[in-house]
Amino acid sequence: MLGRGALLAALAGLLLAPWYGLENGVEDLASWPAGVAAPLVALLLGGDRWWLWPVVGLVALPVPALLAGRAPGRLLAWCGLAIMALVFAQGYAIGLHGAALPLLGTLPPQAALGWGGSLVVGGGIGLLAAGFAAQGRFGGDAFIALLVTGSAGLLLLFVFVPLATILAAAVLDEGHFAPGALIRRLSAPEAWSLACLSTHQGCGVVWNTTLLASLTATLSTLIGLAFALLSTRGQVRAQPAFRAMTILPLITPPFVVSLALIVLFGRTGLLTTALWDWFDIPRSRWIYGLPGVLLAQVLAQAPIAFVLLEGAVRAIGPSLEEAASTMGARRFTVFRTVTWPLLRPALAACLLLAFVESLADFGNPLVLGGDFDVLSTRIFFAIAGARNDPGRAAALALLLLALTFGAFALQALWLGRRKYTTVTGKGDSGVAAPLPRGLKFACGAVAWPWMIFTAAVYGIILVGGFVRDIGRGDMSFTWRHFLTGFEVEWLDGPAFRGSAWDSLFTTIEVAAISAPLTAGLGILLAWLLARQAFPGRRTLEFMTMLSFAIPGTVVGVSYIMAFNLPPVELTGTMLILVICFVFRNLPVGVRGGIAALAQIDKSLDEASATMGGSALQTLRRVVLPLLRPAIVAALAFSFVHAMTAVSAVIFLVSARHNLATVYIVGRVEAGEMALAIAYSTVLIVVMLVVVLGIEKLVGRAQIGRRVVGA
Incomplete structure (x- = not known):
């Protein structure tokens, strides 16, 4: 058949x-x-x-x-x-x-x-x-064979081929194989210079990128840990505020925080002007450079670290801590010897995620970087600048990729082969140990000021689109910026006159197409990897996760190099945007599907097979109905990331198919800050509706444990 x-x-x-x-x-x-x-x-x-x-x-x-x-x-x-x-x-x-x-x-x-x-x-x-x-391979099941060969072919074409293309471009010089050119590009002073240690010149972009990523990973993890400990062990009544702080970064374009920071701390910013008027503190440009980019990245990454660490803290079996207390250990000793070691996998995951996201971040360094160059912006200007040098961009992308894989290797080395199992099949109804008094005070000293600062930053985003010029202190109310972007006239029907409508419609269309494809392919691959045994399964799993390890800037450069010429020419089309989002976000759908399948007993699949059901029937009638939360979560994540991504797609958009985030970057470069903030507000509202709708539909898992005083 x-x-x-x-x-x-x-x-x-x-x-x-x-x-x-x-x-x-x-x-x-x-x-x-x-x-x-x-x-x-x-x-x-x-x-x-x-x-x-x-x-x-x-x-x-x-x-x-x-x-x-x-x-x-x-x-x-x-x-x-x-x-x-x-x-x-x-x-x-x-x-x-x-x-x-x-x-x-x-x-x-x-x-x-x-x-x-x-x-x-x-x-x-x-x-x-x-x-x-x-x-007789794949159990003689044609459906399984088609899924494996088809998905492997797609991953080869849209993950492996672009990566191989950028590797090849790095060793080419004017179309000829030249290993010496690769060595020159990789060892260029722009990458490795240490001039900043002895002069006023900047250091190489590799050192800048590594320093920024390391600081972002460390600070965001510590802030996230402070919030997680207060939320789970601090007996605080601020859960709604904590939850709002976790949602906001997910629905905010990655560089919009930079706009708010400029409004607050730029040379004509609100706080800068107030300090000059009240205390004669001179205006400065400190926000442009490492401090500003670091602040913006930590604002974006700390809430994600909080989400990961909160779940890890809740998963720690209270009986382990109760046992240590029974043996006479003080609160801080229990935390140091029991709680902290069991948090190591989650801490490693937070550090790795923040480090990789900092490497891949493009919008914040572009807006706030000033003279502080990083690899992502250098790669962009190597392609989009006056000097179009794909070989140089490819070499810089290789350095960025090497930093990413180095971070993965360090995480694996730190965790080692230790086991961190805390949730078993046995009952666990103990009461979690409260935080030591000093640690609770330290966490509060970090969390509450950060919460206030975060609220101020997002308040600027909310207000900035409704005033004439928030950057210069003109706070008079106006709809002008929204009308410029989203004006609608009625001429025998609605006429969308605003300059932002085209990019918004394109963004929603691309996200609406790519999200179901990402979720569908991700769930199918998860089912293959978790439920089927076939030769090459580990290789297929590695290829599905490879795109997660590749920074978005590298993905964008590799796609434009791989698909700009025959036999597969996609640049300038909407299809390349859809494909980029599908394979960029695919690992999340795969890992979410595998995690959900781990909770579904294989005996259900076996019962279906015993009754004569084929693999396709088992998937359709047994597995997919039980995977509904994972499917919906993959849809939400894919849709939100397609609406807010910028680092990969900024290389792939065209005049005909522009995206919202790229439009906002263009407005920032043109000095139209208020219009950029107004458009960002519209995107935030759209994303908030989607995320809250998904959370309402899926709900949250509850662990049946006693609480203090129960």
Whole structure:
């Protein structure tokens, strides 16, 4: 069944669909079946593209056996693999300027693959999966075989190929292989200079980036820990305020906090002006540089650390602490010897996440960096600046990637092979140990001032769009900024006149398309990895997580290098934005699905199989209904991140397909701060509605433990 369906898809690609991409979209279909919309068979019969005849032969080879119903599995698998290899090999070998290799001679140029080529490649994947199933692999289940081969093909194309492309670009100099060029780029003074130690010049971007990420990780983790300890062990009555602080960074574009900091602490900022008027403290530009970027990143990362650490503290079995107290240990000794060691995995996760997010952050260093350069901004200006140097950008991206993998390695080294299990199958109804008095005071001294400061920053964001010019202290009320961005007139229907409508509609459209695809593919991959045993499972899992380890700036550069030319040309289209979001956010859906599946007994799957249910029926009728919370959570995360991302997609947007965050960055660069804040307010409201709706729909897990006084 799968083999015949794959064959039909491949035949449709050969006989009906345009083989090459359509430059003007559906308008070019008017020339079908000739011209730019010609299918492959028409091109071949016209005497053109003779090198594609083998593709037709490979598609036709298994036809007799499939029609007879006795196609050998090995034949199907080899035909499918050869079709995919040939289509991509000829696409890379013959491009827009003809043959890329001198030994191929003079050949006419060809454009990127279109729907015809995509259908043939899809047919090849189907034939490969059918061949594997016919040979008894994947338990002989064609559905499992198709999921594995299809997802592996997508991950290879949209994760591995871009990464390989940026690696290759780093060793090329004007199109020629030049290892020396890579060494020069990697060892350039702009990366490793230590001039800041002896002169007033800045240090290299590697040192700047590492220092910023280390400080951000340390400070955000400590602040998050203070909030988590107060929330769980401090008997405070500020849970709604704590919860609001965790939601705000998730629904705020990553650089909007920088705008609020400029309004507060810039040379004409509110606090700067007040200090000058009241205390004669001179105005300065201290906010532009390391202090400002660090402050903005900690504001964004501390709430996320709080979420992770609060859950970890709640999961610690109170019986362990009660046992230490029974043995005569004081409160601080219990915390130091029992609670703190058991928090090590969560602390390591917070440090790693904040470090990686700081490396990937682009918006805050762009707005507040001043003379303090980091790798993400240098990579951007290497591509988008006056001197377009992809090789330099690729080399800097490699350094950024090396820092990321180094952070993963240090986390694994710190945790080692110790076990940190605290939740077992035994009952655990003890009372959690209260915080030592001194530690509670220290946590409060950190948490409450930070809470007030956070409220002031987000208050600026809320108010800034409704006043004439908050940056210069003109606080008179106005709707002007919202009308500039979101004006609507009624002319025989609504007419969206505001300058921000196009980017908002595009952002919502891209997020609405990519979120279900991310959640669906993530849950399917989680089910494969958690419930199915097949060769290469560990490799597939590694490939799904690889995109999480790659900073967004590197992802954007790799996509524009990999998909700017045939055979897969996607730059300037909405499709590349959707694909980028899907594979960028995919690891969250996969890990969430695996965690949810760990709570579902495998005996349910086995019972379905015993009753004669296929893998597809088991997935549809048993597993997916039980995974509803994980699916909804993946949808929410994917939608929110697609609405607020900037580091990867700033390289991929076009005049036709602009996004909200890129529009806001443009307004900041143009000095239109109030309009940027107004647009950010609109985005925050949209995100708040989505996040609160998801939280209301899913709810929160409750652990049945006694509380003090119960």
